[in-house]
Amino acid sequence: MIDEFEIPLxxxxxxxxxxxxxxxxxxxxxxxxxxxxxxxxxQRQIAHHDLVRDAGNKxxxxxxxxxEFIAGPLERLxxxxxxxxxxxxxxxxxxxxxxxxxxxxxxxxAATLRRIKRLAGCPVIYLPxxxxxxxxxxxxxxMREVLRLVNWKTSPKKRKSKTVNxxxxxxxxxxxxxxxxxxxxxxxxxxxxxxxxxxxFCGDELKELQRAWQAEVNVVLPFYPLPLYELEAIxxxxxxxxxxxxxxxxxxxxxxxxxxxxxxxKKPPLKMSYHQLETTELIAGARRRLAGLRALVVAxxxxxxxxxxLLSELEVSVPLVVILDRSLGGKKYFLEKLKEYGVDFPAExxxxxxxxxxxxxxxxxxxxxxxxxxxxxxxxxxxxxxxxTIGAAWLEVGFPSHRRHxxxxxxxxxxxxxxxxxQRLLSAAERIF
Amino acid sequence: MSGxxxxxxxxxxxxxxxxxxxxxxxLSQPGCLIEGMCRVLSFVExxxxxxxxxxLDCANMIxxxxxxxxxxxxxxxxxxxxxxxxxxxxxxxxxxLVEVTEYLNPRLIFVLGGCLASLAGEEVGAICSDMKLxxxxxxxxxxxxxxxxxxxLLDTFCRLMIEKLRPPKKASTKRLVLLGYPxxxxxxxxxxxxxxxxxxxxxxxxxxxxxxxxxxxxxVALSDGLIFSRTAQGLRQAGWQVVEIPPPIGLRRCEEFYRxxxxxxxxxxxxxxxxxxxxxxxxxxxEPLKGRRLRLAYHLGSRKDYQLEDLVGxxxxxxxxxxxxxxxxxxxxxxxxxxxxxxxxxxxxRAYGKLRPFTxxxxxxxxxxxxxxxxxxxxxxNESLREQARAAGAGVIPxxxxxxxxxxxxxxxxxxxxxxxxxx
Numbered sequence: 001m002i003d004e005f006e007i008p009l010x011x012x013x014x015x016x017x018x019x020x021x022x023x024x025x026x027x028x029x030x031x032x033x034x035x036x037x038x039x040x041x042x043q044r045q046i047a048h049h050d051l052v053r054d055a056g057n058k059x060x061x062x063x064x065x066x067x068e069f070i071a072g073p074l075e076r077l078x079x080x081x082x083x084x085x086x087x088x089x090x091x092x093x094x095x096x097x098x099x100x101x102x103x104x105x106x107x108x109x110a111a112t113l114r115r116i117k118r119l120a121g122c123p124v125i126y127l128p129x130x131x132x133x134x135x136x137x138x139x140x141x142x143m144r145e146v147l148r149l150v151n152w153k154t155s156p157k158k159r160k161s162k163t164v165n166x167x168x169x170x171x172x173x174x175x176x177x178x179x180x181x182x183x184x185x186x187x188x189x190x191x192x193x194x195x196x197x198x199x200x201f202c203g204d205e206l207k208e209l210q211r212a213w214q215a216e217v218n219v220v221l222p223f224y225p226l227p228l229y230e231l232e233a234i235x236x237x238x239x240x241x242x243x244x245x246x247x248x249x250x251x252x253x254x255x256x257x258x259x260x261x262x263x264x265x266k267k268p269p270l271k272m273s274y275h276q277l278e279t280t281e282l283i284a285g286a287r288r289r290l291a292g293l294r295a296l297v298v299a300x301x302x303x304x305x306x307x308x309x310l311l312s313e314l315e316v317s318v319p320l321v322v323i324l325d326r327s328l329g330g331k332k333y334f335l336e337k338l339k340e341y342g343v344d345f346p347a348e349x350x351x352x353x354x355x356x357x358x359x360x361x362x363x364x365x366x367x368x369x370x371x372x373x374x375x376x377x378x379x380x381x382x383x384x385x386x387x388x389t390i391g392a393a394w395l396e397v398g399f400p401s402h403r404r405h406x407x408x409x410x411x412x413x414x415x416x417x418x419x420x421x422x423q424r425l426l427s428a429a430e431r432i433f
Numbered sequence: 434m435s436g437x438x439x440x441x442x443x444x445x446x447x448x449x450x451x452x453x454x455x456x457x458x459x460l461s462q463p464g465c466l467i468e469g470m471c472r473v474l475s476f477v478e479x480x481x482x483x484x485x486x487x488x489l490d491c492a493n494m495i496x497x498x499x500x501x502x503x504x505x506x507x508x509x510x511x512x513x514x515x516x517x518x519x520x521x522x523x524x525x526x527x528x529x530l531v532e533v534t535e536y537l538n539p540r541l542i543f544v545l546g547g548c549l550a551s552l553a554g555e556e557v558g559a560i561c562s563d564m565k566l567x568x569x570x571x572x573x574x575x576x577x578x579x580x581x582x583x584x585x586l587l588d589t590f591c592r593l594m595i596e597k598l599r600p601p602k603k604a605s606t607k608r609l610v611l612l613g614y615p616x617x618x619x620x621x622x623x624x625x626x627x628x629x630x631x632x633x634x635x636x637x638x639x640x641x642x643x644x645x646x647x648x649x650x651x652x653v654a655l656s657d658g659l660i661f662s663r664t665a666q667g668l669r670q671a672g673w674q675v676v677e678i679p680p681p682i683g684l685r686r687c688e689e690f691y692r693x694x695x696x697x698x699x700x701x702x703x704x705x706x707x708x709x710x711x712x713x714x715x716x717x718x719x720e721p722l723k724g725r726r727l728r729l730a731y732h733l734g735s736r737k738d739y740q741l742e743d744l745v746g747x748x749x750x751x752x753x754x755x756x757x758x759x760x761x762x763x764x765x766x767x768x769x770x771x772x773x774x775x776x777x778x779x780x781x782x783r784a785y786g787k788l789r790p791f792t793x794x795x796x797x798x799x800x801x802x803x804x805x806x807x808x809x810x811x812x813x814x815n816e817s818l819r820e821q822a823r824a825a826g827a828g829v830i831p832x833x834x835x836x837x838x839x840x841x842x843x844x845x846x847x848x849x850x851x852x853x854x855x856x857x
Contacts (some may be wrong), residue, residue, distance in 0.1 A: 002536040005484070005508040006498075007528045013490040035548045036580050037465030040737060041493045056817045057797060099490065099548075155708070295726060356505045357536070380500040385505070402498050 006355025009382060010134065010324030016042045016098045017138025021192050023050070024171040024201035025146070025209070027092030029080050032061045033073070033109075034099035049400040050173035052407075060084050074112045085120045086275045086403045092206040093149075094124045095142065107144070113251075123149050137327035139170065140224050142289065143200050146209060146232070152211045152235045163195040165215040167239075168224030168229065169275030171201040172399050177406040179203070182415025186375060188245055189317070191273065194256045200224075218260050222302035225328050226391065238262075243337065246306030248279040249313065275415035280423075283313055286422045290429055291315035294372070296388065298322040299398050301329050301400035304350075305337035307378055307397075308341050310421065312343045316376070319366055322359060324380075324398075356385065363388050376428055438755040461583040461744055462737040463762045466573055467545050469586035470496045472739045474543065479641030482539040482568070486526050486557050487510040487547025506622050508533055519552045523560045534566050537559045541641070542566070544766050546574035583737070584590060584660040584744045587613075587637045591664040594644045598649050600673045607698045609652035613679050615742045620711075620838035621681070624691060630698050636741055647673075654678050659784055679746055682837050683754040684715050711839035718846035719758060727760045727853060729830070730804060732814035734767030734794075743832065747785045750814065751835040756847065763809065764791040765800070801825040813854065828852065 015034070019042040022030035032038055039061040046055045062080045064073045077096070085091045096113065109126060125145040127138060144372040147167070156163065166185050171178050182203075186196035198208065198213030212218075218231060218239045228239040240261030245254035293316045297307050301323050308318050323331050331352035338345045351362055363385075367373050377389060380398035396404035397412060411417040427433055464472075467485060471681045473498035497504040510525045526544070533542060546557035551574065558572045571593060591613070602763035608616055608631045611621060622632045633646045647653070651674055658665050658677040668675050676697045682691075682847050691708055733748050755762050766778055770793040782788040792807075794800055800818055804825035812822045813830045822829045830852055835845045 002508075002532045005510065005532055007489070007492045007495065007504070007507060007509055009497075011489060011492055011497075015490060016493065035465055035492070036463055037468035037494060037548075040464060041490065042467050045493065055816050056818075060796075084796075088798060120493065123693050383497050383499060383504050400498060401788055402500070 001395075003355050003369045004430055006357060007352040008355055009322060009359065010300070010353045011134035012045065012360050014135065014138035015099060016045055016126070016135035017049055017060060017133065017135035018095050019043065019055075019138075019141050020046070020135065020170075020172050021139050021142030021146075021201065022093075022095045023053070023055055023173075024203060025093060025206055026053075026203065027090070027207075028058070028095060029084060029088070029091050029093075030059045030095045030097065031066065031077070031084065032097055034061070034098075035064070035099065036061060038099050045400060046173065047206050047401045050175060051405050052174040074109065077109075078112050078116055081116050082119055085122070089123050091120065093122055094120060096124060096126045098126075098128050098216050105370050134172070134325060134327045136223060136325055137225065140168065140327075141223060143167065144226055144231070146206070147200065147231070147234055149206065150210050150212045150235070152213050152216070152237070154212050156216050157195060159195070161193050162217060163215040164217045164240075164258070164262070165187055165197040166199045166219050166221065168221035168356070169199055169202060170399070171203060173205055173401075175406045176409050177412060179253075180406075180409040180411035180416060181413045183409070184245070184411045184416050187416075188254055188399055188414055189252060189258065191316040192258050218259070221257060222328055222333075244302045244306045245413050246303065246417060247310030247313065247421075248276065248283060248415070249309060249341070250306050251415055251418065252276065273415075275293045275418075279415060279418045282419065282422055285424055290425055293317070293375040293406065293429060294319055294321050294377055295376040296322070296374040296392070298324065298377070298382060298384075300325040301331070301334040303398060305334050305341070308338060308345060309341045309343050310418075314422070314425065316425070318345070319349055319370065320362055320374075321345075321349055322354065322379075323352045326353060360385055360387070376425065393431060395424055395428050402417040435823050446769060452595070460736070463580035463582055464586070464737065464739075465548070466581050467491050467547050467842070468585070469581055469583065469739055470543065470545050470573060470590070471495045471507070473587070473590055473637050475504070476638050477641060478502055479541070480539050481506060481541040481543065481641060482533045482537050483507045483543045483545065483546050484526070484529050484533060485547060486512065486522060486529075486550045486555065487727065488512050488546070488549050491547045506539070508535065512547075512549050512553075513525075517549065523554055523555065526555075526557065526560050527564060530561065530564055530566060530570070534568050538596075539568050542568045542570050544570060544572045546572070550574075553586070583739050587739060587741070588661050588663050590637050591661060592667050594641070595647060595664060595667050595671070598644065598647050599671055600649060604649065604651035606633060606652060609633075609654060609694070609698055610647060610650050611654050611656075612636065612664070613656040613741060614654075615656075615682075615745065615746060615837050617681065617836070617838040617841060619696075620840050621690075624708050624711065624839075625694065628695060628698075628700050628702060630694070630700065637739075638741075646754050654694060654697065656680050657747075659747070660744055680750060680837050681839075682750045682835060682841065683757050684712070684719065684839075684842055685757060686750075686753060687715065687839050687842065709837060715839040715842035715846075719842040722758045722846055722849055722853075725758070725760065725853060727811055728809050728812070729755055729762045729802075729826075730765050730792075730807075730809045730812040731755070731762050732765045732767065732794075732800070732812055734765075735740065747781060747787075749782075749785055749787050751832075752787065754835050754842075755813070758849075762791065763807070765794055765803070765812075766791055767797060769793075770795050782787065797821055797824045811819075 019030050022028040043055055043059050043081045067077045113124055113126050189196040198212035202211045218235055218237055220239050222244055231239045242254050242257040245251045262306055295311055295316050295318050297304050297318055304321050304323055307432050311318050323334055331350050335347055374392045377392045378397055381396055381400050381402040410420050445846050471494035489509055492509045495504055495507045510522055512522045516522050530846050544557050544561055548707055556573045561570050561572050607629050610633045612635050625632050625750050653668055653675045655661055655665055655677050665675055678690055678693045681687040731752055800821040800823035804827050810827045814832045819829050834848050
């Protein structure tokens with residue numbers, strides 16, 4: 001069958017995940033113990049995605065070609081890494097990545113990595129290229145290794161209100177949409193009386209992130225799919241799982257999950273905030289224009305679940321969803337969450353990381369059944385067949401975002417995100433941008 | 434394509450072959466075979482399919498965003514550790530070829546072997562050799578961790594495209610192909626039409642079916658015989674008349690370009706007769722910039738997009754443009770600073786007739802320091818170096834500012850006036 005050889009729509013692999021983690025920490029560098037093409041493979045993905053901070057300086061290829069590979073690549077890796085650190089004056093953190101091909105012959109890196117760590121004078125994190133990991137899992141693994149660099153043995157000061165770290169924000173660029181998301185997450189913590197601590201990741205240097213010991217609790221977003229017990233063992237602090245605050249109901253739920261998870265009991269709901277009141281009215285107004293429209297959602301499972309919930313509030317129907325991940329829970333997570341949120345969604349309308357033939361088949365069936373396809377497409381900048389996109393307005397959300405760039409605070413998450421998303425949906429529906 | 438390409442193998446070893454080519458060196462950032470071919474084929478129209486015989490990660494070399502032509506044409510054998518350790522990937526590749534042929538019915542299938550396949554000793558050429566399919570198969574295998582120069586890759590691709598094509602026995606000298614020239618918004622077509630000459634533009638990013646146009650012409654003008662050495666050799670061997678004329682960048686080059694093209698096509702009239710208005714406008718556009726006497730760092734070595742504009746003429750084409758303005762230009766090369774590299778650079782500059790003193794930068798971060806040390810406040814470089822230039826207080830003239838043709842001179846001068854309009 002052709003689908004065995006098709007490339008799934010969400011095909012980013014581990015190398016990119018580590019690179020994005022390095023990109024999210026300004027004083028980190030990323031050394032590639034790989035073939036020459038791998039540098040471009042990862043770097044090119046964000047060259048046009050992040051117009052604020054250039055990624056070219058981040059990644060250094062250890063220049064291992066055929067000759068070096070045969071002669072023994074480890075010495076080359078060591079020399080180049082140390083030379084890079086020397087030229088830059090300092091490095092806060094070094095990520096070293098392998099690729100499946102580089103790891104295949106089974107070179108023993110342990111001694112080399114120890115020497116690099118000693119001579120470079122900064123932490124070194126080696127993350128294998130991996131055969132199966134996608135970029136979300138690799139990003140989370142990089143995050144876990146950075147969390148290990150915090151001195152969790154130091155006890156946080158007792159304060160009147162607790163300080164919470166947020167773990168698992170997918171910070172992939174320095175444009176104002178991601179920066180604004182960070183502020184929205186802080187703001188949601190504050191709204192229920194908790195002080196925001198460190199945010200993994202948010203564009204902070206390693207030193208800043210290492211202040212995470214000051215928090216008493218780690219709040220975990222769905223982009224950190226690794227086991228909570230492991231995180232608790234690393235940090236010695238309780239971990240509280242929360243959903244993505246995407247949409248007004250989700251923001252409210254985030255606050256509740258925070259309160260329940262931290263205090264252990266459900267506090268009586270806080271007085272309706274100005275934001276809640278205003279977004280309720282906003283949703284009602286937007287519904288008048290958007291109800292009855294049809295949207296295709298292409299996103300990773302937590303974003304897809306949040307987006308479908310928001311769209312259902314707006315009475316926009318979502319006849320097809322393309323889930324771009326497996327590592328964050330994929331289709332299973334998506335359906336479970338929607339069930340939990342009380343949104344009816346047929347399992348067959350969600351495709352988990354399909355190839356193009358599967359997507360086209362589903363779209364074709366849908367068109368036969370309903371006589372039309374989509375008015376709106378909510379997706380990252382991912383090539384889609386013209387038969388699917390024709391006549392639809394496209395809201396670029398997620399990674400990669402090559403066409404939409406944000407230089408003014410425009411969040412997707414939190415209350416601010418609700419205003420912006422609803423406004424973008426309305427503009428798209430009217431084709432006024 | 435008219436089924437003119439058959440099983441061909443090339444790959445990492447070609448780097449060594451390139452080093453023996455007349456140019457001597459390829460100073461562009463090297464890439465891997467899959468990277469380069471995916472870069473080119475993502476933007477090429479045509480009825481073809483591409484199969485990567487590699488791990489799935491390599492498929493991220495394919496452009497699958499809104500810029501790409503149609504990523505549905507790309508497939509991957511998705512080699513896993515188990516495949517390689519237990520049974521090898523040959524069977525998977527054969528199956529992929531059959532499935533892809535049935536699914537897309539392409540006229541041509543490119544099979545690209547990756548590092549992993551090479552490390553495991555899989556010969557894609559041999560695997561595909563006994564396949565009987567409707568589609569023609571082109572196999573390209575990058576030896577494990579092979580580095581391929583960007584120019585070399587574009588040349589290899591063009592050479593593949595011309596294989597088995599033949600020039601017509603009889604053809605008008607008033608019809609010619611411009612091969613490997615940066616796009617000039619059809620100015621050359623317009624100007625040469627006045628002289629009764631019909632022009633087709635061809636290059637690595639042309640739709641595959643356009644290569645068949647070569648069979649209608651006898652004369653081929655080539656932008657750079659050093660970069661396209663294999664293609665030039667192939668064309669000559671097959672019987673085309675090939676002339677090398679550098680792209681029309683800058684006023685002097687524009688005049689030379691049209692003069693040589695008219696000579697090549699046996700046109701007795703003078704080029705000036707057909708381009709008087711354009712030339713005069715371009716000349717006027719240059720005047721305000723000629724008095725500026727700027728010092729400019731011309732940065733090479735951070736180009737990795739397989740763009741003709743960056744590779745043809747060794748990336749030195751715009752150098753003359755700035756020199757025509759009377760600016761003082763210093764060459765900066767990014768890359769190793771060792772003596773061996775310096776000798777390579779000298780060889781490269783000599784090959785392009787531009788031998789002069791130059792500065793080597795070990796990496797992109799050194800740019801700011803060297804600009805400060807040399808007191809240079811303007812740099813012609815890739816957009817991605819803006820941060821480093823800013824750190825030195827220098828202004829950036831981004832690559833791509835200088836456009837070809839007479840209208841390019843006008844447009845480029847206007848852009849430069851805006852950019853260097855205020856002194857630093």
